[in-house]
Amino acid sequence: MTPPEEPAKKACLDRRNQVLDAASECFCALGFHGASIATISKSAGMSAGHIYHYFENKEAIIAAIVERDLNEVLGIFEQVSNAEDVLQAFLNRTSQGIDAKLDRKASALKIEVFAEAGRNAKVEETLLRVDRLVSAKILEIIQSARRDLPPLSEAELRARGEVLGALFHGLMLRSLCNRNIDRRALLSVLEPTIRALMVA
Amino acid sequence: MTPPEEPAKKACLDRRNQVLDAASECFCALGFHGASIATISKSAGMSAGHIYHYFENKEAIIAAIVERDLNEVLGIFEQVSNAEDVLQAFLNRTSQGIDAKLDRKASALKIEVFAEAGRNAKVEETLLRVDRLVSAKILEIIQSARRDLPPLSEAELRARGEVLGALFHGLMLRSLCNRNIDRRALLSVLEPTIRALMVA
Amino acid sequence: MTPPEEPAKKACLDRRNQVLDAASECFCALGFHGASIATISKSAGMSAGHIYHYFENKEAIIAAIVERDLNEVLGIFEQVSNAEDVLQAFLNRTSQGIDAKLDRKASALKIEVFAEAGRNAKVEETLLRVDRLVSAKILEIIQSARRDLPPLSEAELRARGEVLGALFHGLMLRSLCNRNIDRRALLSVLEPTIRALMVA
Amino acid sequence: MTPPEEPAKKACLDRRNQVLDAASECFCALGFHGASIATISKSAGMSAGHIYHYFENKEAIIAAIVERDLNEVLGIFEQVSNAEDVLQAFLNRTSQGIDAKLDRKASALKIEVFAEAGRNAKVEETLLRVDRLVSAKILEIIQSARRDLPPLSEAELRARGEVLGALFHGLMLRSLCNRNIDRRALLSVLEPTIRALMVA
DNA sequence: AATGAATGAGCCTTCATTCAT
DNA sequence: TATGAATGAAGGCTCATTCAT
Numbered sequence: 001m002t003p004p005e006e007p008a009k010k011a012c013l014d015r016r017n018q019v020l021d022a023a024s025e026c027f028c029a030l031g032f033h034g035a036s037i038a039t040i041s042k043s044a045g046m047s048a049g050h051i052y053h054y055f056e057n058k059e060a061i062i063a064a065i066v067e068r069d070l071n072e073v074l075g076i077f078e079q080v081s082n083a084e085d086v087l088q089a090f091l092n093r094t095s096q097g098i099d100a101k102l103d104r105k106a107s108a109l110k111i112e113v114f115a116e117a118g119r120n121a122k123v124e125e126t127l128l129r130v131d132r133l134v135s136a137k138i139l140e141i142i143q144s145a146r147r148d149l150p151p152l153s154e155a156e157l158r159a160r161g162e163v164l165g166a167l168f169h170g171l172m173l174r175s176l177c178n179r180n181i182d183r184r185a186l187l188s189v190l191e192p193t194i195r196a197l198m199v200a
Numbered sequence: 201m202t203p204p205e206e207p208a209k210k211a212c213l214d215r216r217n218q219v220l221d222a223a224s225e226c227f228c229a230l231g232f233h234g235a236s237i238a239t240i241s242k243s244a245g246m247s248a249g250h251i252y253h254y255f256e257n258k259e260a261i262i263a264a265i266v267e268r269d270l271n272e273v274l275g276i277f278e279q280v281s282n283a284e285d286v287l288q289a290f291l292n293r294t295s296q297g298i299d300a301k302l303d304r305k306a307s308a309l310k311i312e313v314f315a316e317a318g319r320n321a322k323v324e325e326t327l328l329r330v331d332r333l334v335s336a337k338i339l340e341i342i343q344s345a346r347r348d349l350p351p352l353s354e355a356e357l358r359a360r361g362e363v364l365g366a367l368f369h370g371l372m373l374r375s376l377c378n379r380n381i382d383r384r385a386l387l388s389v390l391e392p393t394i395r396a397l398m399v400a
Numbered sequence: 401m402t403p404p405e406e407p408a409k410k411a412c413l414d415r416r417n418q419v420l421d422a423a424s425e426c427f428c429a430l431g432f433h434g435a436s437i438a439t440i441s442k443s444a445g446m447s448a449g450h451i452y453h454y455f456e457n458k459e460a461i462i463a464a465i466v467e468r469d470l471n472e473v474l475g476i477f478e479q480v481s482n483a484e485d486v487l488q489a490f491l492n493r494t495s496q497g498i499d500a501k502l503d504r505k506a507s508a509l510k511i512e513v514f515a516e517a518g519r520n521a522k523v524e525e526t527l528l529r530v531d532r533l534v535s536a537k538i539l540e541i542i543q544s545a546r547r548d549l550p551p552l553s554e555a556e557l558r559a560r561g562e563v564l565g566a567l568f569h570g571l572m573l574r575s576l577c578n579r580n581i582d583r584r585a586l587l588s589v590l591e592p593t594i595r596a597l598m599v600a
Numbered sequence: 601m602t603p604p605e606e607p608a609k610k611a612c613l614d615r616r617n618q619v620l621d622a623a624s625e626c627f628c629a630l631g632f633h634g635a636s637i638a639t640i641s642k643s644a645g646m647s648a649g650h651i652y653h654y655f656e657n658k659e660a661i662i663a664a665i666v667e668r669d670l671n672e673v674l675g676i677f678e679q680v681s682n683a684e685d686v687l688q689a690f691l692n693r694t695s696q697g698i699d700a701k702l703d704r705k706a707s708a709l710k711i712e713v714f715a716e717a718g719r720n721a722k723v724e725e726t727l728l729r730v731d732r733l734v735s736a737k738i739l740e741i742i743q744s745a746r747r748d749l750p751p752l753s754e755a756e757l758r759a760r761g762e763v764l765g766a767l768f769h770g771l772m773l774r775s776l777c778n779r780n781i782d783r784r785a786l787l788s789v790l791e792p793t794i795r796a797l798m799v800a
Numbered sequence: 801a802a803t804g805a806a807t808g809a810g811c812c813t814t815c816a817t818t819c820a821t
Numbered sequence: 822t823a824t825g826a827a828t829g830a831a832g833g834c835t836c837a838t839t840c841a842t
Contacts, residue, residue: 011805012805015805029319030319031315031316031318031319033233034319036831036832036833037832037833037834038831038832038833046806046807047806047807047808048807048808048833048834049806049807049808049809049834049835049836050805050806050807052833052834052835053804053805053806057833057834058832058833058834108315108318111311111314111315111318112315112318114311114315114373114376115231115308115311115312115314115315117376118231118304118308118311118312118376119230119231119234127376127377128377131377131378135377135378153385155382155384155385156385156388156389158381158382158385159381159382159385159386159388159389160389162371162374162378162381162386162389163367163386163389163390163393165370165373165374165377166366166367166368166369166370166371166373166374167363167366167367167370168366168370169366169369169370169373169374170365170366170367170368170369170370170371170373171362171366171370172373173314173365173366173369173370173372173373174362174365174366174369176314176317176318176327177327177328177331177335177365178331178335178362181358181359181362182355182358182359184355185353185355185356185358185359186359186362186363188356188359189356189359189360189362189363189397190363192396192400193363193393193396193397196392196393196396197389197393200392212822215822236814236815236816237815237816237817238814238815238816246823246824247823247824247825248815248816248817248824248825249817249818249819249823249824249825249826250822250823250824250825252816252817252818253822253823257816257817258815258816258817411826412826415826429719430719431715431716431718431719433633434719436810436811436812437811437812437813438810438811438812446827446828447827447828447829448812448813448828448829449813449814449815449827449828449829449830450826450827450828452812452813452814453825453826453827457812457813458811458812458813508715508718511711511714511715511718512715512718514711514715514773514776515631515708515711515712515714515715517776518631518704518708518711518712518776519630519631519634527776527777528777531777531778535777535778553785555782555784555785556785556788556789558781558782558785559781559782559785559786559788559789560789562771562774562778562781562786562789563767563786563789563790563793565770565773565774565777566766566767566768566769566770566771566773566774567763567766567767567770568766568770569766569769569770569773569774570765570766570767570768570769570770570771570773571762571766571770572773573714573765573766573769573770573772573773574762574765574766574769576714576717576718576727577727577728577731577735577765578731578735578762581758581759581762582755582758582759584755585753585755585756585758585759586759586762586763588756588759589756589759589760589762589763589797590763592796592800593763593793593796593797596792596793596796597789597793600792611801612801615801636835636836636837637836637837637838638835638836638837646802646803647802647803647804648803648804648836648837648838649802649803649804649805649838649839649840650801650802650803650804652837652838652839653801653802657837657838658836658837658838802842803840803841803842804840804841804842805839805840805841805842806838806839806840806841807836807837807838807839807840808836808837808838809835809836809837810834810835810836811833811834811835811836812832812833812834812835813831813832813833814830814831814832814833815828815829815830815831815832816828816829816830817827817828817829818826818827818828819824819825819826819827819828820824820825820826820827821823821824821825821826
């Protein structure tokens with residue numbers, strides 16, 4: 001009922017983030033439905049009722065987390081996109097990307113987001129919105145990497161973007177199936193694959 | 201009056217599958233938490249209480265569905281693995297694979313499974329067990345496709361398997377982000393990528 | 401979620417009425433907001449959750465009570481309307497009408513209904529719907545009593561109906577203000593007033 | 601710097617009335633339970649916490665409003681009672697009385713008060729206390745109007761007062777049932793009725 | 801005087817599960 | 822085998838009220 005005002009005070013924002021951090025952790029461990037407001041409030045060191053001073057409802061907490069996480073991803077792609085040699089920048093980031101995707105906790109939360117998007121319009125909207133931005137960035141990156149190559153058809157360009165996306169998204173799911181993925185070997189397989197998808 | 205054992209058992213199994221089918225549909229549309237036993241029972245044309253004659257609890261229904269779905273996947277890979285020309289068989293299946301992954305409802309359920317695995321030991325066990333089998337099949341397939349090529353190191357082989365897996369798993373997530381994926385273009389990008397991962 | 405089916409069983413209807421009776425009592429004593437579902441369920445000898453097998457929600461309980469009470473009133477006016485000498489029948493009922501209105505418990509509940517109608521669309525709808533029927537009956541009664549008199553204009557007829565209605569409705573409020581109303585004296589004042597409103 | 605006592609007290613009273621006005625409006629629109637302290641404080645342009653500097657609790661706000669409203673009514677009857685020709689004065693006020701009673705918002709609040717009186721001792725006490733005063737005034741008015749007529753028995757006098765009271769109280773309830781009451785026709789029916797109750 | 805962060809109790813509602821029939 | 826009445830434990834959320842500032 002009391003959504004935070006525009007020029008919210010720092011203390012207020014801190015408290016808000018405190019909720020977000022606690023909720024993130026709880027959602028990771030228990031899922032969106034498994035983590036109750038009571039759980040989160042306990043983890044955030046705050047009464048359950050007070051959480052509603054910072055968020056309209058549980059869904060809004062989820063949406064805020066989703067927004068935060070997705071924007072982080074968006075930031076990374078923007079960095080890559082701004083690099084001199086985008087292909088190289090992309091490949092350089094890949095290693096860190098792998099580490100991120102293979103972090104089971106983090107992946108579990110991301111997967112939760114995808115699952116939630118199927119039933120929660122607000123989450124879906126956020127997911128789609130940010131994904132559109134990220135996808136656009138990826139297409140930019142591919143085109144930028146192919147500066148000296150003949151341009152691709154729109155359809156092919158988009159398809160390559162989707163496959164690249166699938167590759168990284170898919171690693172999250174793999175991390176949940178296999179705890180012992182060999183990062184080094186993975187990287188050595190991923191690199192030529194990415195290179196091929198971008199500049200072949 | 202009572203029919204002999206065998207048919208009775210069959211009727212029982214049919215009834216069980218009836219629940220599983222109904223539950224599958226409900227879970228697809230509503231998620232594991234969104235679909236209540238009442239919902240499922242209504243959809244299965246059976247009283248809520250009676251469902252407990254066939255399943256110990258809701259978790260068991262989920263586990264059974266996961267088991268069934270994963271075994272289906274396993275079956276597909278076994279078929280491919282038994283083909284004359286495995287690479288070609290794999291590529292042939294890819295088109296159908298794409299259709300399956302881009303079915304948003306079905307993907308939503310699969311994703312739900314992954315999310316659930318993080319909190320539900322039984323589901324995780326099933327997921328890991330079947331995934332181990334599927335992964336092994338994939339490795340077989342790769343090796344079979346490379347019959348005339350120098351063998352890969354264990355690590356590289358596994359990594360290629362993971363990347364192939366990520367590719368397909370990832371498509372499910374992509375389907376949730378983008379409703380308008382161009383199947384044909386996707387296939388034309390996927391084919392050389394898969395080929396490269398298997399026989400390059 | 402489980403609204404009662406059309407051919408509901410008797411036991412089920414009994415149980416439903418059991419809730420209605422308990423709720424009526426609780427609402428009388430505590431008001432619609434003061435009486436919680438827990439209170440009602442305790443008073444009905446039933447778990448709180450089970451109440452939702454008979455009513456979609458608390459509002460539906462309120463609506464059912466309102467409906468039941470108002471229909472009772474409607475029935476009385478229908479009886480009067482069907483009498484040989486409606487004026488006399490009306491006057492005869494007046495005494496019982498007074499008793500009903502001066503029953504503080506019953507009046508408190510009715511007043512609660514009026515108050516609730518201001519904020520609860522479903523209750524308002526029920527109140528208005530039944531009141532329309534009752535009002536129409538009253539107009540019929542007046543006209544019937546004036547069979548041998550010159551007809552009234554539509555406006556005057558309606559106004560007389562409203563004043564008659566106000567008289568009885570108002571008694572409920574009076575009963576809440578004054579515990580010691582002299583029924584006999586009241587009747588002797590009411591009778592000529594009603595007579596004048598109907599046949600003067 | 602601090603202003604002298606008197607004005608300070610006045611400012612305090614003003615602030616108090618500011619709360620009362622805001623609360624009145626909120627209660628009209630939302631009912632006693634529907635209007636939260638937060639709602640009221642927002643409407644009063646004051647923090648929720650600060651309201652507790654002026655009122656012990658929500659109940660006290662309700663009681664104060666009831667007191668204020670009832671005293672207004674009392675004032676009106678006192679004016680009538682002091683008029684030269686009380687019957688005429690009463691009839692003159694009737695038109696305004698009708699307007700007041702047919703104001704649905706205002707009536708809803710009054711009804712709310714009656715409902716609340718059933719559960720809230722403080723409200724009931726106020727209601728009864730003021731009603732006693734008002735009733736006494738009405739009896740005075742009747743007697744004064746009958747100056748040249750034979751006196752009524754105590755019981756009959758009181759009964760006439762109750763019926764007059766019921767008439768006006770009842771109009772509030774009628775206004776909630778029927779939005780389209782014809783004021784003019786109502787007045788023309790009410791006038792002879794009142795006249796009869798007072799001087800017949 | 802004034803704020804608004806903070807609490808905690810309580811409310812309505814849902815749902816997995818059990819059990820008498 | 823089959824039903825559905827019944828329970829009880831949460832869960833999300835609201836709100837009167839308090840208190841440090």
